[in-house]
Amino acid sequence: MRLHHDEGLMGRVREHFDWTLFITVAALAVVGVINLYSATSVARGGHAEDYIQQIYWLVGGGIIATVIAAIDYRHYERLGYVLYASGVISLLLVFILGREIRGSSRWIYIGSYSFQPSEFMKLFLVIALAKYLHDDPKSEGRTLRDLVAPAIIAAIPTALVLLQPDLGTALILVLVFVSICALTRVQTKSLLWLGAVGVIVATAFWSYGLRGYQNERITAWLNPNENILGYNWDPHQARIAVGNGGWLGQGFMRGSQNQFLFLHEQHSDFPFPVFAEEWGFVGSVALVTLYALLVLWCLRVAASAKDRFGAVLAVGVGSVVFWHAVFNLGMATGLLPIVGVTLPLFSYGGSSVMTVLVGVGFVMNVSMRRFYASPVRASQLF
Amino acid sequence: MTNFLVPRSDVGEFRRRYRWMALAASIAFLIILGRLFQLQALDGAAYSTIAHENIIRRMVLSTTRGVIRDANGKVLASSRPSYDVEIVPGRVMPSARPVHYRNGQPIVRDPDSWPRLAEILRLNPEERRTFDARIRAACVSDDDKSPCWHTPILVREDVPRDTVAELKQHHDELAGVDVVGVPVRFYPYKSLGAHMLGYVAEVDPEALAKVRPHGYEDLSREEQQRNNPLGYEAGDTVGATGIERAWESYLRGQRGWEKRVVDARGRYRTGPAAEDLVDPPARLDPIPGRDLRLSIDADLEQAIDKAMRPHAAGAVVVVDVRTGRLLALYSKPDFDPNDLSGGAGHARVREAFSRLYADPLRPMLDKTMSGAFQPGSTMKPFSALAALEDHVVDPDHTEKCEGYVVFGRRIFRCSHVHGSVRLREAIARSCNVYFFHLAEAVGMDRIARVAQSFGLGEKTGLGINPESPGRIPTRSWYALRYRGQFRVGFTLNMAIGEGDVTVTPLQLAMAYAAIANGGTLYQPQVVRSVETSDGAVVQEFPPRTRRQVPVPAEDLRRVTDALFDVVNDPNGTAYPARDPSLDVAGKTGTAQTGYVAKKEEEPKLSSFLSQNHAWFSSFAPAHSPEVAVTVLVEHGGSGPEVAVPVAMQIVHEYERLQAVRLGRPMSAKVPTVKAKGPGGKP
Incomplete structure (x- = not known):
């Protein structure tokens, strides 16, 4: 590989570095660690040190993201399907090497480290779809036939993840695919067909594909005041915690719902109620605004991208963040049933943190290279 | 150079989509903000009340039953403490609980305190087996709501005082063992005048159902008082015959309560931080039962x-x-x-x-x-x-x-x-x-x-x-x-x-x-x-x-x-x-x-x-x-x-x-x- 485009790297970094993206993500990460400290300060089972581990992962993820941002994203475009294939293989490895935890195998263990391939798969799917759309630059409306290939690209990892089973991640994969498709122009007729098929598949899945606990979660969501000592405990107590925050919150480390152990899974599924209880409506608005800013910024980066690969990459990463945030906040506030979806940079977990940071690295990459085609600055750059 | 990698593709297809996507994302986040406004700003006070009720438990302060004396002041019936030994299954025998993994490693559990307790109480092998089985049955699952944590098992009633002392002495090694003092009616003259004095018994479920009808817990305090003026609860003792029964309303006394801070698992939290959370009035003193002076000699x-x-x-x-x-x-x-x-x-x-x-x-x-x-x-x-x-x-x-x-x-x-x-x-x-x-x-x-x-x-x-x-x-x-x-x-x-x-x-x-x-x-x-x-x-x-x-x-x-x-x-x-x-x-x-x-x-x-x-x-x-x-x-x-x-x-x-x-x-x-x-x- 020729490295001459690395000339003037520092200068380009200074000029083209996306400070908004960086500051938004950094703010989320810092607040996330602080919140994790409070959330796990009362947890039993050795979670109390999780925030330190989370810092390690953030630092590690930051370094990897920096490296990823530094290499022109078109290199990834070339490797697109290779990366995708490695992701699918690692998903298959889960079934061979994985160990079952609470009825599903999601982890691969390498030495004393473990990771969730399904997390990284989200990014690999985005890359693969980006490459596909990049290689297939249609300008007229797409027909159903045009969508078959990207649908297969999305369906393979989704099916594997469903088999683990990990409904939350599968849902995210589908929604990321849909979000990226929404970027393209599809014929109205095809769109109607797609809609019809989607409804049928969703209905069938709703009726026959859900497991016992998933049905229970949906029942719980539809009847929020029933069985609050049983399956509705978590959403009920989470809602109380959020409400208990009031306007200004109870103060850091002073949320009684968290301090007195009424919240469960506060390091994974429910970090937001901890935050909302401690910082109130004002803090919650600030946090939601940060997520909204991150998502909208990804769209902005996509809009300014100079090619399809970059645009789809930014939109894909943005949709990963968006759907995670919306689902997690939605379930924490009772708007949506419980699906095990993490809150980006708030939930504890190496794979999740790495995925988000690497994704942001991609967006940063696209953002920094948005000026390539500019005739004015091209001479300065190269 | 730009051509070295891949040709730039036309992004024209996507141009008009970003605005719609931004709009959709913004609407989604606005819905969440609206929900937060509802929960935190509008209903915040109500949820704060619920959150407060979550951690405040009215702990019942027991009252003492009145003493019955004869004409010359000799005690015919009084109360003495009886010490019962109870265990929290999950804590006396952590090994009975399912194994949990963290990052693939089984989480290390505390050692069992049960064998030590069995030794102190001198349980015979058969009793030990029975209780072993009950503990294991309770700890098949160890969710936060499982009987493993919430249903104490009564091991011995009315243990002698020196056993109580021994249990206190070895308190540190006996995780999950509670010695519960229960007042027990005591008749120093034993059978003398037994028919007249009567005896006390645990309130029977039928009588209790009369004063605590279905849905009793949801009634207001005034209605509860009207239904159940003597405040009976399951497990209470009540005069069964004789004077104990006829003069129950005098002898019984009235329970008090004290607000205590508890966590979700029902454990009491103490210390100034916890006490600050208690709203006044924090306590209602119990009224001891009235004593009776009989004409009996x-x-x-x-x-x-x-x-x-x-x-x-x-x-x-x-x-x-x-x-x-x-x-x-x-x-x-x-x-x-x-x-x-x-x-x-x-x-x-x-x-x-x-x-x-x-x-x-x-x-x-x-x-x-x-x-x-x-x-x-x-x-x-x-x-x-x-x-x-x-x-x-x-x-x-x-x-x-x-x-x-x-x-x-x-x-x-x-x-x-x-x-x-x-x-x-x-x-x-x-x-x-x-x-x-x-x-x-x-x-x-x-x-x-x-x-x-x-x-x-x-x-x-x-x-x-x-x-x-x-x-x-x-x-x-x-x-x-x-x-x-x-x-x-x-x-x-x-x-x-x-x-x-x-x-x-x-x-x-x-x-x-x-x-x-x-x-x-x-x-x-x-x-x-x-x-x-x-x-x-x-x-x-x-x-x-x-x-x-x-x-x-x-x-x-x-x-x-x-x-x-x-x-x-x-x-x-x-x-x-x-x-x-x-x-x-x-x-x-x-x-x-x-x-x-x-x-x-x-x-x-x-x-x-x-x-x-x-x-x-x-x-x-x-x-x-x-x-x-x-x-x-x-x-x-x-x-x-x-x-x-x-x-x-x-x-x-x-x-x-x-x-x-x-x-x-x-x-x-x-x-x-x-x-x-x-x-x-x-």
């Missing part, structure tokens, strides 16, 4: 127990004739209320009950008021009063007793051949023949009316145990029962307290008290006053008169003279067994029980049950009566031989106790009045 009860020792079954009532206050209520055989009140564990209670209910002598029956017996000749004074009323029979009229008398085709027998007797001798010597003639002249209904006016055949209203009304039959009663075939024999039997006449010892004692005090029928009372736990009198119960019996003083005098003769005339039935140092008047009775032996009964029991009831109903001192003493020895045989000595001992002890307490000399009998009755005083 424990020393006298003990003397009665001693006097009744030779006899298997019976009842004694001692009542102050001047007030109607009961000095002793004694029923035999008895039971130890300590066994029934749960202090020694549920198994002990069950065992005691099964033993008591299997006993043919009916130890659970309060024979002073719940059992009705033929009074035998103790009925005669009332028949005599009926005869004297309106001068139906001239007291100086004589009847000749030849030992039997024939009415119609039946022969009615007397105990002896008494020869010519007047009313006075007839009572003193208990001549049935005289009373047969008397009955024939007086008629059933007149005798019944007089007997009833003295409270026989009706409940006294003491109300500490279910009272039997007894029965004073009348012609109309027989008409209903025998469909018009009234026979004069019914009247004859009734006059001597046989046949269908039954009374309770309590009724008889109250009636004799009325004879002794000039005709005032008192309401029997057993509680003298209600006191606070520091001894201040809250409520006193003055004597209550049921009625003034409409009987001429002259008639009463004749009868009391005759009753004096029963004991003091050499021909009197009680004379041989009298205590010459005592001034007693009374009437013996030997009542046939009408018992017909059943084949399935063992011969020993059968021969016992075929014996007559021995009665002696009396008052003393005869010349200025203070107490009436009624003694019933069930299946004891002859009244004069069996019941009189018991009564004499009781009166003797009464006099001795009075002498000690009041510092007065033993009231020596006035020797010269031997032939004169008490009514013969100037």
